[in-house]
Amino acid sequence: MLESLIQDARQLAVGHGVVSPAVAEVARQMQICNACRYCEGFCAVFPAMTRRLEFGAADVHYLANLCHNCGACLHACQYAPPHEFAVNVPQAMAQVRGETYVAYAWPAALGKLYQRNGLTLSLALAAGLALFLLLALAINGNLWGGPVVGDFSKLFPHNLLVLMFAPVFLWAVLALGLGVTRFLRDMSPATSGQAIAGGDLLQATHDVLVLKYLDGGHGEGCNNEDDAFTLSRSRAHHLTFYGFMLCFAATSVATVYHYAFGWHAPYDWPSLPKLLGVVGGVSLLLGTTGLFRLRQRRHPLHGDAAQKPMDYGFIALLFLTSATGLVLWLARGTPALALLLALHLGVVMALFATLPYGKFAHGVFRTASLLRYAVEKRQPSSLALEDE
Template structure:
């Protein structure tokens, strides 16, 4: 124990310049804190079996900027290591892996954002902005319909009788394409900072399994995450599953409807038993339930398990997903009624706000985490040079 204390004290001194194995001055304050914490964890290794972060950490003796960002995005913020750590606050070492990793993840999104000048938007993206965008886009479309005298009245359930198909494509396609491009360029920059080799079939399969199953939200031992206290719960993992698969079903509904329109020549509206409607309704329900659960858990989460500065961004993203799902379900229920035009304006306003904030909001965490998990799957297939004694 005395030897461990000595090692961890030496590691803890990194941030104060007493023992430097990496150029601390080249890192930001948040990056230097992660480097300090990882040196302590590398000396202790009590949490080595908890998640992918710790075995990936043990493959390194030093932690440069690329290593820090990679490991930060590999962290799923389950909180297990915080509650298990003997050096967590109020200990003088103040080791808090979840918070320090969360703070660096925002730096990742900011540093690798495209265009680079837009990176600052991550720190301004919050609940108030999300709701303001929804209100603004909804009001814009509502005023347009009011000016045409089509805001209130039955239209036989046809969205295109309210907003022509080509107009909707012209409004939403550029925003969606830009969001996809911005996220794609950003994650490419992240990927190229530390080359780990080409992915094999086994690595792709492992990464896909870890992403789709949310493997590392199981708390390391399959008992779930720690949320408000040190009690394990699967609630966070389950609500993430509902949110993820609900979103994917909604995306599939839109994709199928696009194929129907452009390939099959079948124009909307579609019957309730049609594939787009079934996918959309099931996805909307899952997404609404999942995001409502995540919002409640976010409100109850222990302050030490998260970065308080990111709460507005987290909650803004959750709120946009919930409003998009809920307004979509309401839109289906108002089909064939006089309220359809107004319901359509609200839903389109939510979707536009979601697309507009997608490249510079919490949505990015899923993209960067998938890339980090693929890197880890590739790295696991390679020999551990530290264990082989190759310096």
């Protein structure tokens, strides 16, 4: 009887546009959760769920990207494994998010490649780019020591750096922009279809900046390896997120200095670019170290094991970006300047080249889902209208 009910739920999901087993499984579990509603106050997923009686592909991708994988619903669920209903919302949502990254990647082939070989591809790309820069320095006799100690602008002039990094950066922006535009276009009909208002932008921005749903819905933190609540995931994500943003701000301020004021790098301490870069680098180093440790200890039911290479690849590139940048700053007056600069630039280029196809994409799609959630929740529920 039970197996028949589960199969009927899966067939119902497929009948409403579901195209993969992962999406069908989320639709099945949402049918069960919609009847229970014990977790209704945990995060944005469950209030959004209660507005629906059926779960098509667009609904499932929307809900999956609202999920912050905090694990609270898994540890609170009376139907979680080993129960025969086998409700595991965090894992099922993670599997669908993995499909989202590939489905909305541009071009799609790169998304599939990175998903399968994330860590290997990240490190190989960083090493390859660094080796190319090292060879260029070696050919010019600037690989070690020499008259360029303390001034990397003599190794790679500003205009050359722009020529190297601008295409990679613009590619990342283009690929992510195309992907999230398609995602919003597909999600809009499933989330009321109403236009985005200024208040929706403010609400979504607030929820993103404070990482609102990483507290398990009750402010005590997430679950990680067991039933105990911990704020470690929230803190590690905050350090990583704001560390990355501060490093990006340092580069942006340096760009303004260069073009608007004619103040050329390198900048000495305590200039604003240096201050932002050092604080951001330390924050990013601490955050990625925390995420790596938490990922190793994470309960196996919390996420999708197939995405581990992609997770570790992104963490590794962020960690190496901050580590090589800080070491470069500390050793800028040594003969190792050229070697360290090539390593740092190779890692940074690899990071931006892979941004649209790795774990960074989840932040973009999650932001888009939170934006549609802000639109949807200010609209009257269609279920409430039907009751009237």
